Amino acid sequence: MPDWMPWKHEKRRALRTLKDLIERHLQNRLKLARDAWPDDLLTRLLESREDASAFSLQNVRDECMRVFLAGHETTAATLVWWAWCLASNPEAQRVARGELHRVPQGSAPAVETLPAELDYLAQTIKETLRRYPVAPLLISRRTIRAIQLGEWTLPARTLFMIPVHLMHHDPRWFLDPEVFRPERFAPDAPEVPRGAYIAFGAGPRVCLGQHLAMTAMTVIAAMLLQRFVLSVPEGSAPPRPVLNVTLRPDQPMHLAITRADAAIA
Numbered sequence: 001m002p003d004w005m006p007w008k009h010e011k012r013r014a015l016r017t018l019k020d021l022i023e024r025h026l027q028n029r030l031k032l033a034r035d036a037w038p039d040d041l042l043t044r045l046l047e048s049r050e051d052a053s054a055f056s057l058q059n060v061r062d063e064c065m066r067v068f069l070a071g072h073e074t075t076a077a078t079l080v081w082w083a084w085c086l087a088s089n090p091e092a093q094r095v096a097r098g099e100l101h102r103v104p105q106g107s108a109p110a111v112e113t114l115p116a117e118l119d120y121l122a123q124t125i126k127e128t129l130r131r132y133p134v135a136p137l138l139i140s141r142r143t144i145r146a147i148q149l150g151e152w153t154l155p156a157r158t159l160f161m162i163p164v165h166l167m168h169h170d171p172r173w174f175l176d177p178e179v180f181r182p183e184r185f186a187p188d189a190p191e192v193p194r195g196a197y198i199a200f201g202a203g204p205r206v207c208l209g210q211h212l213a214m215t216a217m218t219v220i221a222a223m224l225l226q227r228f229v230l231s232v233p234e235g236s237a238p239p240r241p242v243l244n245v246t247l248r249p250d251q252p253m254h255l256a257i258t259r260a261d262a263a264i265a
């Protein structure tokens with residue numbers, strides 16, 4: 001239904017809020033002297049306007065909106081699941097924390113520390129995305145002509161979705177699929193068949209932000225583990241994933257955190 005339908009006022013209001021937010025950021029940046037622009041994504045988008053390509057201010061707005069929607073919620077939701085996975089798997093958390101001595105204490109990991117130096121930590125995030133692929137229904141397609149998929153024939157114009165969550169829990173590719181095992185993604189682990197792990201999609205429409213997302217999540221995860229030990233409060237049940245745009249816990253997640261000062265010497 002088009003957005004101007006009377007009962008869609010909530011959506012219109014939400015869109016206005018988002019657009020205003022982005023406009024405020026944009027205008028604040030444009031008000032600043034050019035050499036005071038920080039080196040961030042917005043600056044890079046604005047600078048790309050000076051290329052020969054006709055990248056308009058409206059394009060910058062649209063890109064901001066896309067990054068905000070595609071990039072913010074997915075990354076945040078994954079970190080929530082990651083915190084749960086590490087809290088409920090203390091051994092994996094211990095090993096991940098053990099890597100952090102490579103990062104100067106109290107500082108954020110620098111770009112050269114990533115991802116080579118924090119390999120296991122990155123594996124914990126990839127394994128989190130296997131168990132809880134936060135964008136499990138984004139991957140939909142419509143056939144432009146009839147195609148044969150195994151024993152199935154999909155006529156032209158069939159709309160279908162790839163069941164990422166199911167694929168990630170298929171024991172043919174992931175032994176003991178319910179077990180959190182970051183080592184599945186170790187460099188020397190048996191290779192996962194192409195297409196069996198598609199947390200970021202695959203093919204021409206693969207996630208444009210996957211490397212940015214992995215970098216951001218690894219930095220945040222490292223900074224969290226530097227400071228805190230995560231654990232599951234006694235008696236709490238594992239959260240149930242529900243689809244609410246992204247895959248989220250059905251209840252607010254409560255974890256116990258204690259200072260990690262003593263944990264990394």
Ligand code: HEM
Nearest residue numbers: 067070071074075078135138139200201205207208209213
């Ligand atoms: C944990 C984080 C993220 C996950 C799990 C994720 C997952 C996905 C998935 C499954 C798709 C759909 C691919 C398809 O339809 O085949 C997608 C597309 C996309 N993602 Fe992400 N994403 C994440 C973070 C980000 C970030 C941080 C950005 C940008 C800053 C981003 C930008 C995009 C864009 C632009 C597309 C559309 C690509 C296209 O259609 O050409 N994503 N992502």
